[in-house]
Amino acid sequence: MADTKDIKPRTLMGPGPSDVNPRVLEAMARPTIGHLDGQFLEILNDIRDMLQAIFQTKNKLTLAVSGTGSAGMETCVVNLIEPGDKMLVCVNGVFGKRMTDVAERAGAEVATIDVPWGRVFTAEQVERAMKRSGPFKVVGIVHAETSTGAAQPIEPISRVVHEAGALLLVDTVTSLGGMEVDVDGWQIDACYSGTQKCLSCPPGLAPVSFSSAAEEVLSNRKTKVRSWYLDMNMVRKYWGSERLYHHTAPINMNYALHEALRIVLEEGLEPRWKRHLAQHRALKAGLEEMGISYIADPAHQLPMLNAVMAPDGVDEAVVRKRLLSDYAIEIGGGLGDFKGKAWRIGLMGESATERHVNAVLTALKEVLAQT
Numbered sequence: 214m215a216d217t218k219d220i221k222p223r224t225l226m227g228p229g230p231s232d233v234n235p236r237v238l239e240a241m242a243r244p245t246i247g248h249l250d251g252q253f254l255e256i257l258n259d260i261r262d263m264l265q266a267i268f269q270t271k272n273k274l275t276l277a278v279s280g281t282g283s284a285g286m287e288t289c290v291v292n293l294i295e296p297g298d299k300m301l302v303c304v305n306g307v308f309g310k311r312m313t314d315v316a317e318r319a320g321a322e323v324a325t326i327d328v329p330w331g332r333v334f335t336a337e338q339v340e341r342a343m344k345r346s347g348p349f350k351v352v353g354i355v356h357a358e359t360s361t362g363a364a365q366p367i368e369p370i371s372r373v374v375h376e377a378g379a380l381l382l383v384d385t386v387t388s389l390g391g392m393e394v395d396v397d398g399w400q401i402d403a404c405y406s407g408t409q410k411c412l413s414c415p416p417g418l419a420p421v422s423f424s425s426a427a428e429e430v431l432s433n434r435k436t437k438v439r440s441w442y443l444d445m446n447m448v449r450k451y452w453g454s455e456r457l458y459h460h461t462a463p464i465n466m467n468y469a470l471h472e473a474l475r476i477v478l479e480e481g482l483e484p485r486w487k488r489h490l491a492q493h494r495a496l497k498a499g500l501e502e503m504g505i506s507y508i509a510d511p512a513h514q515l516p517m518l519n520a521v522m523a524p525d526g527v528d529e530a531v532v533r534k535r536l537l538s539d540y541a542i543e544i545g546g547g548l549g550d551f552k553g554k555a556w557r558i559g560l561m562g563e564s565a566t567e568r569h570v571n572a573v574l575t576a577l578k579e580v581l582a583q584t
């Protein structure tokens with residue numbers, strides 16, 4: 214039988230999870246206490262305050278959902294959508310596609326717009342789609358598309374979405390903690406993230422935030438939320454002052470997130486975004502020197518997720534396996550349209566350092582020279 218004591222550490226440079234600071238792992242090992250214990254409730258209050266700071270929002274309904282980033286996606290969708298509601302989803306990669314699937318399961322009447330993978334949406338494209346097949350209750354879009362490495366500008370989309378009277382739902386799983394996310398400034402109505410990307414905490418919780426407009430929609434639903442577990446009308450009574458039992462919060466995961474958020478705020482948001490950008494530029498320069506090119510168009514490349522084409526004639530999976538077995542470095546392979554053709558190199562949170570960039574460039578050079 215395997216023993217967790219034997220697990221060898223890795224350098225995590227894939228699409229998540231990212232390297233975790235030992236402070237976070239130590240926090241996870243603190244004593245498990247009750248979910249209504251005053252000491253734990255203080256932890257939850259801190260998490261809400263720190264998430265508000267990192268999301269840059271005053272939204273009262275800001276908390277960490279029990280579950281990974283996908284649970285955050287599902288939470289935002291099922292709480293805003295009632296069966297028969299119309300939702301527009303912008304699809305330029307795997308996670309837009311996933312949002313479409315989640316919305317259909319929630320009973321939404323879903324319309325999609327697509328642009329080629331690696332590209333982003335213009336406000337005009339979204340506006341045209343809303344005129345053509347609207348009105349929509351909710352428009353969903355991915356800020357940082359982890360499958361392609363494309364960075365979607367949110368502000369211009371927000372303007373046209375609100376002019377049309379719809380709510381804006383944004384996936385910030387990969388962006389939060391690694392580049393600017395301004396929930397209030399960009400007037401995002403519902404937003405979700407995950408712990409395992411640029412927050413550098415193990416997977417397990419999903420930060421979410423709902424605007425007052427979204428909260429109103431939630432309070433005035435005619436039907437019950439189609440997920441008992443993710444029903445924010447109930448969950449918010451535990452995170453709020455009522456402290457009403459709904460489900461037992463994952464105590465030690467919340468310790469971990471608490472410590473991870475402290476680390477983010479100790480560094481400061483802007484220095485952290487700058488660090489991600491600087492390491493991305495260093496990696497990009499090194500990869501381009503090796504003749505390796507990016508998937509996303511140059512004006513919209515994510516700092517924390519570098520999706521690049523494997524050189525012609527190179528078996529990308531073999532290279533990835535060698536990186537893991539000989540260098541203990543994990544990078545990701547391509548997804549969807551790019552399966553078998555691309556690598557996804559993450560520079561997320563604790564993994565966005567000069568040491569990581571140099572390690573992966575050196576290892577790639579050596580492995581490619583031998584194949």
Ligand SMILES: *Cc1c(COP(=O)(O)O)cnc(C)c1O
Nearest residue numbers: 281282283308357359386387407
């Ligand atoms: C990773 C990711 C998700 C899903 O998060 P999980 O933690 O894997 O459930 C959703 N959206 C984006 C953009 C992601 O990168």
